Amino acid sequence: MKPAVLVVDDEPSIADGLRLILEREGYAVDTAGSIAEGAACLDSQDFALALVDLVLPDGDGIGLLKLLRARDPDIEVIIMTGHGSISKAVEATKEGAFYFVAKPFDSGEMLTLLGKALERRLLLAETSDLKRQLAEQLGYGEMLGSSPGMRRVFELLDSVAASDANVFIVGESGTGKELAANAVHAKSPRAEGPLVKINCAALPKDLIESELFGHVKGAFTGATSEKPGLLEEAHKGSLLLDEISEMPPDLQAKLLRVLEDRSVRRLGGTRAVPVDFRLISSTNRDPDAAVRDGSLRQDLYFRINTVTVALPPLREKTQDIPLLAKGFLERFRLKHGRTVDGIDPEAFRRLLSYPWPGNVRELEHVIERAVLVARGKEITATDLPEALNAGAPVVSAGPPAGSLEEIERVSIVRALESTGWNKQAAAVILGLRRPTLYSKMRRHGIPQRRTT
Incomplete structure (x- = not known):
């Protein structure tokens, strides 16, 4: 038996139609016509996924999305609407929706979405097991770090690497987005295949289409021979689209078609060439802002961010x-x-x-x-x-008041706090050997770990 699905729509023809389609595929389905009815269903059944209409008789479907996610953070939610807007789509995504789909839709499209949503749920559910394995790990691939934020990044990267899910890496310039992409590829089943990297901001706009899609002989002035594009070169491997929001909008539409059809047509050509690659995208921008200002297509954004990995700044x-x-x-x-x-x-x-x-x-x-x-x-x-x-020292300006013992204790605590309780770094700041720091911590009753 496949997982249970909740359908919430006040139009009986849509709710019943989806129930029949999903039950035919083996899903257990409950239907509801309002937020109140949908909430009541949660008391008697655990759902892996919910299909929720945006406009319901007793409120906004995003309100039900928040309720569902509050009751079960692992539930995947697809918002359906006949009144689509970018602002609502962005809001739904921020609240944790897997996808925002416009009516009318065909059954094949919906079943594909369900499959992808359940795939993500399964991938993210494995994170709890990985936490134990990675608890003492100081790096992942070429990335280094032991802070809580980086450990969470390593756990997420490790949970998705073995799958074929699209990965969207978000972070400021210099945070290590390319290293994260390298690690995902190296630990994936496609590791023996190529990792093709495309910097969408670096390629000239008049060349990027030819570079990506390739061209046939005579496609344009200077095309003296046939040339496969970078999308074809990534076949059986991984494709990194760095700074994807810098790609021209018309090429974003063509890329979306490639991702949907899994085939590419060279510039000036008529033959569709099959391609099979794992997509990894990255940006140093806020993705929601990029969608709002039109530099990143909404439909492409939903396609590429099956799993989003946010890299913290230093x-x-x-x-x-x-x-x-x-x-x-x-x-x-x-x-x-x-x-x-x-x-x-x-x-x-x-x-x-x-x-x-x-x-x-x-x-x-x-x-x-x-x-x-x-x-x-x-x-x-x-x-x-x-x-x-020119910067000020991290240890606070001015010595603490009190006896020498009190001054020493406060100075040690300040050094520990400034380094996130990294004993080696604190010892360096204090000019001590690490064993000496441990000895002084014991003498002053300072705990070995940060107390909350």
């Missing part, structure tokens, strides 16, 4: 800075043949207090530069760019 995970800095230091020390093998406490204070507008990529460049200019065995504050030396 300023929100400062406890990862020591781990990242150490990793970059080791890499560039070996690359450039330098003897520098550490970072002094004052330089560490600068790294931890800087806001990092360029995120991990900026930190990487700063450490490489410091390795190249350092004159001693350690990177010092003078080896860092001027922007970092």
